[in-house]
Amino acid sequence: MNELITSGHAFQILRAKDRKITVAQACAGIMSESSLRRFEQGKTSPYLVTILPLLDRVRISPSEFFTKESNFQSSNVASFYDAVSQAYNRRDVITLNRLLSKIQETHTTEPIGLPFNRLDQITVRSAIGMIQSTPLSEADSSFAVTYLKSQRNWFFYDLNMLRYIPLFLTKTDLVWLSQNIFSRASAYITVLNNADLVTNIVLNVATALIASAREYDEAEDLLARSHRNNVLQDKLEFSAHRKVLEAALVFHQGDPTTANKMHAQILDALEVLSAGWNIQQVETMWPFLTKTN
Structure with missing residues (x-):
């Protein structure tokens, strides 16, 4: 040990x-x-x-x-989110439910008034909901948004939570999140892997704005602001997914021919770069993003 x-x-x-x-x-x-x-x-x-x-x-x-x-041991926060991420990537609902039960058992050890135990539970429920396509309760989504609005800056803990909840937020909360992500995450974006977390959040929020909320103008503005963020520009996966979302916006703006051409160009570029995982992601996302009903 x-x-x-x-x-x-x-x-x-x-x-x-x-x-x-x-x-x-x-x-x-x-x-x-x-x-x-x-x-x-x-x-x-x-x-x-x-x-x-x-x-x-x-x-x-x-x-x-x-x-x-710390002899290269992860902090409790990092260990928790590593466990959630690994289980989510494996689509391992059994492990996520065990993790949720463990969090609920330790609820009484947290001082009264701190929000973190409940936020941890919301994170795990959101991960399960994303896998099973089940909704998050209105009480949980409201609690998470109220917490985020109370925080001047978003840290590693907050950004990890935000990876999982955007798809469960109301249209109003999604728009608020879109308009505040950079102002609240920028102070510590270069610390740890926060930049990677922000790219993931931007993609999830833009996806929800396009596919669920139908807030195309807001999604377009979010992607434009992300394009101007120097910290995010050198990330291949982020750039590729952002381009897919931009192509989806062109599709919903009434130009499917150009949109499909943009989509094909993205796949061609990823093929040249031998980015197999990104190609799979792009091909999976496209039908979801271009639904019209």
């Missing part, structure tokens, strides 16, 4: 074994050599404001440092 190590020991490994930097080089102008040695030996615990300059000195990011400190 992996065990946690002290912050000082983690820094000592990164400094000496990975970077091969001496104590004197690491601490010059930041703290005394004796203070750094005591930190690395676990005898003192400097404030984070002191540790950050040390990390800058050895060119190690805080996230890399804390990953080492």
